[in-house]
Amino acid sequence: MKRSAAEIIEEYGPFPGVEAVHGVTFDGRQVWFASGEKVNALDPANGKVVRSIEVAAHAGTAFDGRHLFQIAEDRIHRIDPATGRVLATIPAPGNGGDSGLAWAEGTLWVGQHRGRKIHQIDPETGKILRTIESNRVVTGVTWVDGELWHGTWEGDESDVRRIDPQTGEVLERLEMPAGAGVSGLESDGADRFFCGGGRSGKVRAVRRPRGE
Amino acid sequence: MDSLINAAARALAAGDLLGALKRVALRDDPPALALRGIAMAQLGDLARARALLHRAARGFGPREAVARARCVVAEAEIALVSRELGWPARTLAAARAALEAHGDRVNSAHARHLEVRRLLLIGRLDEAERALAALEPMALPPALRAAHELVVAGIAMRRLHTRTARAALARAGTAAREAGVPALMAEVEGTTATLDRPAARLIARGTERALLLDEVETLLASGALVVDACRNVVREADTVVSLATRPVLFAIVRALAEAWPADVPRSALLARAFRARHADDSHRARLRVEVGRLRAALRPLAEVNATERGFALAPVGAREVVVLAPPVEEKHAAVLAFLADGESWSSSALALALGASARTVQRALEALAEAGKVQSFGRGRARRWMSPPVPGFPTTLLLPGPLPGG
Numbered sequence: 001m002k003r004s005a006a007e008i009i010e011e012y013g014p015f016p017g018v019e020a021v022h023g024v025t026f027d028g029r030q031v032w033f034a035s036g037e038k039v040n041a042l043d044p045a046n047g048k049v050v051r052s053i054e055v056a057a058h059a060g061t062a063f064d065g066r067h068l069f070q071i072a073e074d075r076i077h078r079i080d081p082a083t084g085r086v087l088a089t090i091p092a093p094g095n096g097g098d099s100g101l102a103w104a105e106g107t108l109w110v111g112q113h114r115g116r117k118i119h120q121i122d123p124e125t126g127k128i129l130r131t132i133e134s135n136r137v138v139t140g141v142t143w144v145d146g147e148l149w150h151g152t153w154e155g156d157e158s159d160v161r162r163i164d165p166q167t168g169e170v171l172e173r174l175e176m177p178a179g180a181g182v183s184g185l186e187s188d189g190a191d192r193f194f195c196g197g198g199r200s201g202k203v204r205a206v207r208r209p210r211g212e
Numbered sequence: 213m214d215s216l217i218n219a220a221a222r223a224l225a226a227g228d229l230l231g232a233l234k235r236v237a238l239r240d241d242p243p244a245l246a247l248r249g250i251a252m253a254q255l256g257d258l259a260r261a262r263a264l265l266h267r268a269a270r271g272f273g274p275r276e277a278v279a280r281a282r283c284v285v286a287e288a289e290i291a292l293v294s295r296e297l298g299w300p301a302r303t304l305a306a307a308r309a310a311l312e313a314h315g316d317r318v319n320s321a322h323a324r325h326l327e328v329r330r331l332l333l334i335g336r337l338d339e340a341e342r343a344l345a346a347l348e349p350m351a352l353p354p355a356l357r358a359a360h361e362l363v364v365a366g367i368a369m370r371r372l373h374t375r376t377a378r379a380a381l382a383r384a385g386t387a388a389r390e391a392g393v394p395a396l397m398a399e400v401e402g403t404t405a406t407l408d409r410p411a412a413r414l415i416a417r418g419t420e421r422a423l424l425l426d427e428v429e430t431l432l433a434s435g436a437l438v439v440d441a442c443r444n445v446v447r448e449a450d451t452v453v454s455l456a457t458r459p460v461l462f463a464i465v466r467a468l469a470e471a472w473p474a475d476v477p478r479s480a481l482l483a484r485a486f487r488a489r490h491a492d493d494s495h496r497a498r499l500r501v502e503v504g505r506l507r508a509a510l511r512p513l514a515e516v517n518a519t520e521r522g523f524a525l526a527p528v529g530a531r532e533v534v535v536l537a538p539p540v541e542e543k544h545a546a547v548l549a550f551l552a553d554g555e556s557w558s559s560s561a562l563a564l565a566l567g568a569s570a571r572t573v574q575r576a577l578e579a580l581a582e583a584g585k586v587q588s589f590g591r592g593r594a595r596r597w598m599s600p601p602v603p604g605f606p607t608t609l610l611l612p613g614p615l616p617g618g
Contacts, residue, residue: 020218022213022215022218036222037222056219059215071215072219073215073216073235074215074216094214095216096219097216099214099215112214113213113214113217114214114243154273155272155273155275155276155277155279156275156277156278157275179314
């Protein structure tokens with residue numbers, strides 16, 4: 001396993017009226033982040049929130065190319081980002097103990113916080129297809145280039161780690177500095193991760209290591 | 213934090229207690245237990261709240277020191293509001309240190325205030341003041357700033373610095389309004405009102421009148437010889453002779469001070485000091501001995517002169533002699549004074565606060581209960597005492613914001 005310090009490239013926020021960031025995703029241009037009763041679109045080029053959708057948003061956020069998925073209490077809502085309408089709802093696999101959310105290859109991946117698990121679910125029905133065990137609380141999930149990454153935040157320690165999607169084995173860890181927790185994780189498809197910063201109200205960009 | 217915990221914490225912060233409970237009612241993981249504990253505390257079910265917070269604190273893992281410490285602080289606040297003053301202060305201090313170490317400034321300041329409020333309640337003013345000095349009030353959010361100023365006012369009032377107390381209460385009022393917490397505003401108003409109620413009685417040259425706290429302060433600074441029956445001391449400006457552990461001597465000096473500048477007949481002194489109805493020779497001999505002791509004790513301040521029929525007080529420097537008495541004088545007045553705060557007290561907490569033995573306090577409470585002046589509920593160790601009418605429970609539960617996680 002490789003260990004290194006996470007390199008924070010950029011910090012966005014805190015934003016007015018935002019008490020905490022509970023989930024993040026990226027639609028190719030904007031970073032969307034969940035802040036309790038809103039999902040907000042952040043322009044990473046200038047750090048400004050360009051628009052917000054009023055919808056319950058208590059944990060992970062994901063984007064499938066057309067729609068936003070947002071965890072609210074013990075449900076996952078599919079939202080049309082253009083209108084803000086909730087188009088469909090499925091049960092969340094952790095019954096409300098859900099934390100991170102990611103979209104990859106036609107399925108949703110849901111982190112279950114204290115359950116220390118990642119579930120792969122059917123985005124139409126919410127049916128659990130597969131479960132990977134982690135040894136840390138899961139606070140964010142993302143896929144990039146066939147790599148499965150997830151955020152952990154246990155009390156005072158937080159990191160972003162790459163795991164083997166088959167076995168759950170930890171392959172690489174990026175340790176966050178003290179006081180910077182990860183709540184919500186999304187790759188930009190290239191060399192950045194966007195990390196929700198929990199009650200700091202910030203979104204952080206962390207460099208994704210390239211190697212091998 | 214996970215989805216439902218976030219939703220419940222938001223509901224709690226917005227005052228929607230039932231909404232918060234609904235979301236975590238069936239969960240037994242530590243963050244859910246902590247949230248349920250806080251909601252229960254705010255609903256007034258303090259016993260259940262403590263049990264839940266205790267379980268939550270124990271459930272958090274070794275990497276979750278902050279979440280655990282926040283639970284401990286919430287538990288300590290409930291103990292303080294319940295007047296369980298024997299609650300381990302060390303546990304609270306350790307939690308405060310953990311919060312400080314992890315940069316949770318607000319909650320560590322909150323913990324510090326709880327420590328100070330406990331010290332204030334049990335009369336350890338010097339320690340309270342020292343602990344308070346470690347805090348920087350302007351850096352605190354409004355609710356904590358109000359709590360801070362209330363403690364400053366509490367210390368100042370007990371030290372008879374009324375101007376300092378009024379200034380602190382004015383700042384507390386501003387901060388409480390800024391915070392928008394009604395319970396805090398009410399507490400500030402209540403405390404301010406006590407400054408406008410008689411704090412003592414002045415007995416001088418055969419007359420008697422009520423004194424406000426500021427008047428007491430002025431009196432003590434006036435240079436008069438004050439026989440202070442609130443604290444059982446004799447003082448003139450900064451010179452204080454304590455007779456707190458010598459009740460017979462105090463009874464004699466008080467009788468002499470009440471009669472000043474006249475003298476007091478031996479028979480009257482015997483009645484006051486020894487409750488003796490008929491004076492015989494042995495009583496007279498005892499009185500001589502006690503007056504001798506009193507002379508020695510008062511030496512820097514006053515002389516006790518023999519007169520034809522008894523004794524008279526003659527101040528050395530002061531031009532006036534007065535008696536400062538509690539506003540209401542009855543047996544067990546101190547116990548009643550503590551119960552007047554409207555909280556429910558255990559007898560052991562009262563003993564701690566009064567610096568008396570548990571047995572003494574127990575006897576006082578039973579006597580007061582027989583006279584219908586106090587009432588108790590619960591049995592055994594859980595028994596609590598209040599002065600009727602039973603007031604609403606509790607005043608300011610300034611529990612730290614939505615608890616768990618980062």
